[in-house]
Amino acid sequence: MTSSIPAKASIRDRAITELTEFAIIAAYLYVFLAALIYLKAAILHAHDIPFTTFGFAAAKALICAKFVLIGRAFHLGERFKALPLIWPTLYKSFIFLVLLLILNAIEEVIVGLMHHRAVADSLAQFGGGTLGQLIASSIVVLLILIPFFAFRSLGEVVGERNLVRVFFLQRHTADAE
Numbered sequence: 001m002t003s004s005i006p007a008k009a010s011i012r013d014r015a016i017t018e019l020t021e022f023a024i025i026a027a028y029l030y031v032f033l034a035a036l037i038y039l040k041a042a043i044l045h046a047h048d049i050p051f052t053t054f055g056f057a058a059a060k061a062l063i064c065a066k067f068v069l070i071g072r073a074f075h076l077g078e079r080f081k082a083l084p085l086i087w088p089t090l091y092k093s094f095i096f097l098v099l100l101l102i103l104n105a106i107e108e109v110i111v112g113l114m115h116h117r118a119v120a121d122s123l124a125q126f127g128g129g130t131l132g133q134l135i136a137s138s139i140v141v142l143l144i145l146i147p148f149f150a151f152r153s154l155g156e157v158v159g160e161r162n163l164v165r166v167f168f169l170q171r172h173t174a175d176a177e
Contacts, residue, residue: 016151018069025068030061059141067103071096077149085153088122093145100141108130 009017033058044051071077077092087141105126112122127134154161 022065022069026061026065028148029064029144030057033057034142061105064104066099067100068096070103071099081156085150085157089150089153091147092149093142096145096149097138097142101138106169 037054037057041051067177077088077095080088089115105123108122108126110118127137129134157174158166
């Protein structure tokens, strides 16, 4: 979850930090994408339509995690830091939703071209194939991004180590007993 790499860090330290960040983002996205694919598979199975592409969730999580890192490298969504955390959280979530939509559309076109499909045919399948499915998918992705960026924004305020400690280490206070 560490997003700041010291300027004087070695190449090895920078690589480890980036790979750790990538793995955390990919794991977070995979949990949600796999759950959504499981839901889709269950719905389709109820209508006797086989559907089990959990590998798709893993591949999409890895691709989207890389897209998120690219967006962060370009400092997307870095506005409104002085406002209450809800505003930078929502702003980043919307900005990264747009980034993911654009980059995933480009990815669909490139994959389509590799399979000798026309650009229009590739884009017609984007987001599920219908406008309704694209809107629904976008809302779900937004709902996935909001807690992710809320956690990150809170980490920027209280310190990432403090946030991780509060979430993952046992507290020894009178309130905890």
